[in-house]
Amino acid sequence: MATPQTLDRTLAALADPTRRAILQRLSSGEARVTEVARPFSMSLNAVSKHILVLERAKLVRRRRVGRDHFLSYRPEPLDAAAKWMAETRNFWAGRLDALEQLLRDEDAAKP
Amino acid sequence: MATPQTLDRTLAALADPTRRAILQRLSSGEARVTEVARPFSMSLNAVSKHILVLERAKLVRRRRVGRDHFLSYRPEPLDAAAKWMAETRNFWAGRLDALEQLLRDEDAAKP
């Protein structure tokens, strides 16, 4: 698990604003393909392809119910990305603190 | 700062094993282009292009001294990536813990 290619696919999948927006949408719950596509100005087919990319990267899972395909966010592949960052040590030395602070700030901002 | 395009460039730059290897090499200190290129089986020119990609993503900085170009790792752009992950909350709920554990394990493994 976490072969270089897996990491490639994970990071490449994230390196697109449409796909990140899709994930953000899904991070607040399941949705069907059409629902996911609605906010975007591109064709449904284009979004369908983006979803395929996310699926290949295992960042999205598909549950078929009749003609509807329900999509959900699977965060697991990000572990490998985080691990890579952790191994490239310079980043985390003194930077994990900043990240934790940032998370604390976000928590504090929520009621 | 941290426009979507910046994130795109950061993540796209990381989504290549050659470039990640270059960064890992640089994370243990400055090196010249030729030195960085040596371990790879591709041409010097190809590596030079990878370096350019990393430079555009601000993950690598170049210091010119005569004909030598010294390259160094700049981890700052990863902040935006970490922030994006933090915002896609599901990941961090219950997963930041795992990451911290992982870091602690790595620390423990070092003398």
Next chain:
DNA sequence: AATATATTCAACTATTTAGTTGAATGTAAA
């Protein structure tokens, strides 16, 4: 001054990617 070294530039090719449109498939509703 001549030569060697470090690096980029330029031109080219092959592959991948993001998008399009139109047709096909399968399921649900009238």
Next chain:
DNA sequence: TTTACATTCAACTAAATAGTTGAATATATT
């Protein structure tokens, strides 16, 4: 059973990417 809906498949185009080779530029070394 006809029609509408959800989704993908197929074929295509335009642009980006990763690699190549060969020439150019600039700096060191002899």
